[in-house]
Amino acid sequence: MxxxxxxxxxxxxxxxxxxxxxxxxxxxxxxxxxxxxxxxxxxxxxxxxxxxxxxxxxxxxxxxxxxxxxxxxxxxxxxxxxxxxxxxxxxVRPKDGAPVEDDASNLFPDGLPMTVPMGVPAVGDPPSFGIAADLGTTGVTVALLDLRSGKLRGTASGWNRQLAVADNVLSRIAYTAGSPERVAELQKMAVVQSINPLTERLCATHGVGLRQIKACVIAGNTVMAHLAAGEAVGAIGQYPFTPPYLELPSRTAGELGLAASPEADVWFCPAISGYLGGDISAGFLDCALDEAHGCILFIDAGTNAEILLRLPDGTIHACSTPAGPALEGCGLRCGSSAVAGAVNHLLPGHDGSQWELSVIGDAPPQSICASAYIELMAEIRRRGWVDSFGRLQADRIPPGVGCHGEAASANGIRVGADLLVEEADIALILQAKAAVQAGIAVLLDVAGITAGQIDEVLLAGALGEHLDLAAAIRIGLFPDLPAARYRRVGNASLKGAVRCLLDAPAARGLRERVRRVNVVELKTQDSFNDLYIDGLSLP
Amino acid sequence: MAQIEELYNAILKGNRKIVQEQVQAAVAGGMSPQEILFESMVPAIREIGDRFSRGQAFVPEMLIGARAMQAGVQILQPLMDKAGMKSLGKVAIGTVKGDLHDIGKNLVAMMVKSAGYEVIDLGVDVPVEKFEDCVKNSNVDVLMLSALLTTTMPYMKTVVDHLKGQGLKCRILIGGAPVTQAYCNQIGADGYSPDANQALGLVEGFFQKAS
Known part of the structure; x- marks a missing residue:
C-alpha cells in the first residue's frame, strides 16, 4: 500500500x-x-x-x-x-536528508593560522587531512582541512540523526537512562549516521581518501560529545548537572566507527560545565575571549542559550539559559529552522493586506523561521496589533489578515495562503526571549555593570546569521546598544574546532583557559525568576 | 461582600503596582483580608487559569498575573496570620530531587494558599527523606510533587513508592511539563493536574470528600 x-x-x-x-x-x-x-x-x-x-x-x-x-x-x-x-x-526540517556542502569561503575572512596541527605527518608521509565537526543537537557540520597547508577544503552540513529518537538533549538523556544498548544506539547515530556521510561527501568532492584523514576534532554540547564517545549521560540530566567528563579522553576513529584512518586520534573540545559544553569552549577559543580587550558579551542562542560575559579585568562569567526550541523554529505552528523554503524576513505591508517577505533559497514559502517571527513581533507591536502580553488585538488588525487560530478560541495572523502565526507561537517566542534576557541581566548583575558598559556583543550560531538586529533589540531579546557594537561571528563552535585541529598546543591548553570561567547557575540566583517574568512581556 | 473591579482587572493585566495600591486602599478602608482575597483576587487568578485551560491564555500571562497577585498576597498574609485565619487543611509541596524549577510550583503553592489551605513549601531539589519527614512530622493531608524535566520525573515514582511503602496515608498529587495522567496511573500517585488551576481543584475535591 x-x-x-x-x-x-x-x-x-x-x-x-x-x-x-x-x-x-x-x-x-x-x-x-x-x-x-x-x-x-x-x-x-x-x-x-x-x-x-x-x-x-x-x-x-x-x-x-x-x-x-x-x-x-x-x-x-x-x-x-x-x-x-x-x-x-x-x-523537523533542519536540512534535507542529504549532506549539503556549504560556502566555506567566508568562514575565516582573516585567514587561518596553523602552528602544529594534530596528527602531524612524518616527513615523507603522503598528504594528510583532518576533520573538525560541530556536533549540534539538531544540525551537524563537518570541515575538511589539509593538515600540511592548513587550508580549509570545504564544509558540509546535515542533521543529527538522533532526532529520530528525540529533538532535545533531555529526552535523549531520558531515553538512554540505564541502558548501555541505547547509549550505543545513539553513539552510532551521531558518528556513523550523522558525521560520516558529511565526511564522505567532502572527501568525494575534494578527491581525498578516507584513510588520509589522520586527526579529528569534535565540538559539541556535553550530552552530544558524551554520546558520540559512547559515554552514559544520566548525570547531566539532574542538578547539579555534573557530566562524567569535562575532558573526554581521546579515542581513535576505529574505536568510534568514525570514517577516517582507523588509528586517527579523535579529540573532544573540553567542556566548561554540564551546560556549557565543548561547543562553547570552541567558541571561546575562536573569539579568543580571554585575550580580547574591554567588556564583551558572547551569545549563542539556541534551545539552550549560552551567554558569556568578559569584563575588562579578564574575569569571565557564564551561564546557560533554557530558551526552549522556539529560537530554532521548533514547536511553532508553521515554524522551522533556517532551511530552503523558510520565510526569514516578514513584514506586513502598509495597508496590512500585502506581505513583504523573503524566502531562503528562492523557493515558495513553506515555513517561517525564528528570525521572521522576531521581525514580525517587533513590527506588529509597533503598530499596536499586539499588546504587551503578546495577545493579538483583533480590532486593530486589518480585515483579511486577522483570523482564528487552530484552537478557534485564540487569534492568529494569516501570512500568505498556507502560513499562520498564532498567539501560542508568540507566547513561545516570548518565553525564549525572557530566558535570554534574564540570563544576560543576571550576568550583568553578578558583574555589577550595566548593559551600556558592554563594548562588543558577539552573536554566534544560526539565529545570529539571519536575525534583524533592530527587531531583536526592540522586542528585548538583546541589549539596546548601537548596531556597531554587534558582530555576528557565525558558527563559532565549528571555527573553534578547526582552530584546535590546526593548533594542537592551543587545543591542549584550552581546558586550562576555560577553567577560569565563573559558571553562574541561574536557577540558584534569587533574581532570575523575577527577571524572567519581567522578560515575558513585549516592551 | 463586593468585588473591587480595579483590583480584579489589575491582576488580569499583571500590574503589580496597581494591585498593591488597591490592596492597601482596601485594607485602609476597613475591608477584611479574606474579603479582598476571596472576592477580588482569587476570582481573577482563576479567570486567567480558566482561560489558560481553554487555550485562550498562555504561559506569559499566567506567570505575570500570578506575580501581580503574589504582590497583593504579600500585604495580606501578615494580616491574616495575625488574625489566626482558620486553615481548611494542610498541604506540602516541593520540586523533586535533581530539579531546580520552581515557577510552576510557586504558582500552585500560591493558588492553594490563597484558597485557604496551609501550605508548607519544601522548595526545590527535595530528596525523598525530606518529603517523608514532612509528611510524618507535620501531619500533612496532601503532598504535591513537581518536576519539569523528563530526566527528573522518574524521581516522583521513588517518592510515591517510598511513602506508600511505609503505609503513609497522605494523598500524593503530581504535576509539571512532562507529567501525564498515564504516568500518574503508572506510578500509583493519587492525582495529576496539567495546570495550576486544576491542581487547586484536585486539592479542593480531596478535602471536600474527606470532610
Whole structure:
C-alpha cells in the first residue's frame, strides 16, 4: 500500500507494509517528525491526521473514514492507501536528508593560522587531512582541512540523526537512562549516521581518501560529545548537572566507527560545565575571549542559550539559559529552522493586506523561521496589533489578515495562503526571549555593570546569521546598544574546532583557559525568576 | 461582600503596582483580608487559569498575573496570620530531587494558599527523606510533587513508592511539563493536574470528600 504525507502544499510518498510505523514511513518518505518527548507518547507534538485507511494506535484499531488525529510515534499502518496530513509544527526540517556542502569561503575572512596541527605527518608521509565537526543537537557540520597547508577544503552540513529518537538533549538523556544498548544506539547515530556521510561527501568532492584523514576534532554540547564517545549521560540530566567528563579522553576513529584512518586520534573540545559544553569552549577559543580587550558579551542562542560575559579585568562569567526550541523554529505552528523554503524576513505591508517577505533559497514559502517571527513581533507591536502580553488585538488588525487560530478560541495572523502565526507561537517566542534576557541581566548583575558598559556583543550560531538586529533589540531579546557594537561571528563552535585541529598546543591548553570561567547557575540566583517574568512581556 | 473591579482587572493585566495600591486602599478602608482575597483576587487568578485551560491564555500571562497577585498576597498574609485565619487543611509541596524549577510550583503553592489551605513549601531539589519527614512530622493531608524535566520525573515514582511503602496515608498529587495522567496511573500517585488551576481543584475535591 501507498502512504501519502501531505505537508503544506507538498506531498511525499512511501511504500508501506502492514505493521510499519508512521515514523519509519516518514523517514522513508524523506522527512523527520518532531519528537520532543522521545517517543514516550506523551506530548502530542507528533500528532498527524490520518484518513482513508486503518491504523493501530497503542494497539487500538482505528478505521479512519474521516480524518482522525493520531500520535505518529505510537501508530502503525494496517491497511489502505492512507492519507496523512502533517502539520508543519510536527516536521523537523533542519536540512534535507542529504549532506549539503556549504560556502566555506567566508568562514575565516582573516585567514587561518596553523602552528602544529594534530596528527602531524612524518616527513615523507603522503598528504594528510583532518576533520573538525560541530556536533549540534539538531544540525551537524563537518570541515575538511589539509593538515600540511592548513587550508580549509570545504564544509558540509546535515542533521543529527538522533532526532529520530528525540529533538532535545533531555529526552535523549531520558531515553538512554540505564541502558548501555541505547547509549550505543545513539553513539552510532551521531558518528556513523550523522558525521560520516558529511565526511564522505567532502572527501568525494575534494578527491581525498578516507584513510588520509589522520586527526579529528569534535565540538559539541556535553550530552552530544558524551554520546558520540559512547559515554552514559544520566548525570547531566539532574542538578547539579555534573557530566562524567569535562575532558573526554581521546579515542581513535576505529574505536568510534568514525570514517577516517582507523588509528586517527579523535579529540573532544573540553567542556566548561554540564551546560556549557565543548561547543562553547570552541567558541571561546575562536573569539579568543580571554585575550580580547574591554567588556564583551558572547551569545549563542539556541534551545539552550549560552551567554558569556568578559569584563575588562579578564574575569569571565557564564551561564546557560533554557530558551526552549522556539529560537530554532521548533514547536511553532508553521515554524522551522533556517532551511530552503523558510520565510526569514516578514513584514506586513502598509495597508496590512500585502506581505513583504523573503524566502531562503528562492523557493515558495513553506515555513517561517525564528528570525521572521522576531521581525514580525517587533513590527506588529509597533503598530499596536499586539499588546504587551503578546495577545493579538483583533480590532486593530486589518480585515483579511486577522483570523482564528487552530484552537478557534485564540487569534492568529494569516501570512500568505498556507502560513499562520498564532498567539501560542508568540507566547513561545516570548518565553525564549525572557530566558535570554534574564540570563544576560543576571550576568550583568553578578558583574555589577550595566548593559551600556558592554563594548562588543558577539552573536554566534544560526539565529545570529539571519536575525534583524533592530527587531531583536526592540522586542528585548538583546541589549539596546548601537548596531556597531554587534558582530555576528557565525558558527563559532565549528571555527573553534578547526582552530584546535590546526593548533594542537592551543587545543591542549584550552581546558586550562576555560577553567577560569565563573559558571553562574541561574536557577540558584534569587533574581532570575523575577527577571524572567519581567522578560515575558513585549516592551 | 463586593468585588473591587480595579483590583480584579489589575491582576488580569499583571500590574503589580496597581494591585498593591488597591490592596492597601482596601485594607485602609476597613475591608477584611479574606474579603479582598476571596472576592477580588482569587476570582481573577482563576479567570486567567480558566482561560489558560481553554487555550485562550498562555504561559506569559499566567506567570505575570500570578506575580501581580503574589504582590497583593504579600500585604495580606501578615494580616491574616495575625488574625489566626482558620486553615481548611494542610498541604506540602516541593520540586523533586535533581530539579531546580520552581515557577510552576510557586504558582500552585500560591493558588492553594490563597484558597485557604496551609501550605508548607519544601522548595526545590527535595530528596525523598525530606518529603517523608514532612509528611510524618507535620501531619500533612496532601503532598504535591513537581518536576519539569523528563530526566527528573522518574524521581516522583521513588517518592510515591517510598511513602506508600511505609503505609503513609497522605494523598500524593503530581504535576509539571512532562507529567501525564498515564504516568500518574503508572506510578500509583493519587492525582495529576496539567495546570495550576486544576491542581487547586484536585486539592479542593480531596478535602471536600474527606470532610
Amino acid at each position: 501507498r502512504i501519502r504525507f501531505h505537508i503544506a502544499s507538498q506531498i511525499l510518498e512511501a511504500e508501506a507494509a502492514p505493521g510499519d510505523g508512521l515514523l519509519e514511513l516518514a523517514g522513508r518518505a524523506g522527512f523527520q517528525i518532531n519528537l520532543p518527548c522521545g517517543k514516550a507518547g506523551r506530548c502530542g507534538s507528533c500528532r498527524v491526521k490520518v484518513s482513508g485507511g486503518t491504523v493501530l494506535e497503542d494497539g487500538r484499531r482505528i478505521v479512519a473514514e474521516t480524518p482522525m488525529w493520531v500520535r505518529s510515534c505510537h501508530t502503525s499502518v494496517v491497511e489502505g492507501d492512507l492519507r496523512v496530513e502533517v502539520p508543519l509544527s510536527a516536521v
